[in-house]
Amino acid sequence: MLRIGQAIRDEIVAHARRDHPDEACGIVAGPVGSDQPMRLVAMTNAERSPTFFRFDSSEQLTVWRELDDLDEEPIVIYHSHTATEAYPSRSDISLAAEPGAHYVLVSTATSGRDDDSVEFRSYRIVDGDVTEEEVEVITHGS
């Protein structure tokens, strides 16, 4: 199960809307081993594409080094789908390299940039196996 604060969830959704129709991507960092997503880092989609994303490689190195320095890890790795449902694509599955992370998929296929409801779902992806998990949004005290 993914437990995530309302404010962070809303930031992810806002990022996905802002970049629509291109895919948006980023991470939510948290202390190593905590399973608590605390700090959102919106990443640049170097592909600037409606069908593909890739973290900018220099930015990724900078952010990963910062995680190391702060004893953090990517608790959530998120990206948006802008024309299809919030389910991992074949390339999402084959390229998933963080078996400990929650892979969050957001779909802006029906909302676009508007303030409409956005699909927000979370998965574990381990060795090519996808398991959807429940998302609990923490609305206060977080």
Next chain:
Amino acid sequence: MAVEVRIPTILRTYTGGAKAVGGSGSTLSEVIDSVESGHPGLKERLIEGADLRRFINVYVNDEDVRFLGGLGAPVSDGDVVVVLPAVAGG
């Protein structure tokens, strides 16, 4: 020439859990070969055919080697090579 090669979590099965291993060579290609000799299997995860795998990022002293000549990127004593799987998908 001695260089440090930093290994991402997902590839540490090849290094007995070590975060970094030593390598040597004057190009990235030679460094990878030197690391492979002590940690067989690692090279296959980094290289496909004659090139770096598309979704593996390799940096020499913080510079993406795609801008330094790829596998031919020059490496000097004391350099740090970082390997990071790209975060990508569709």
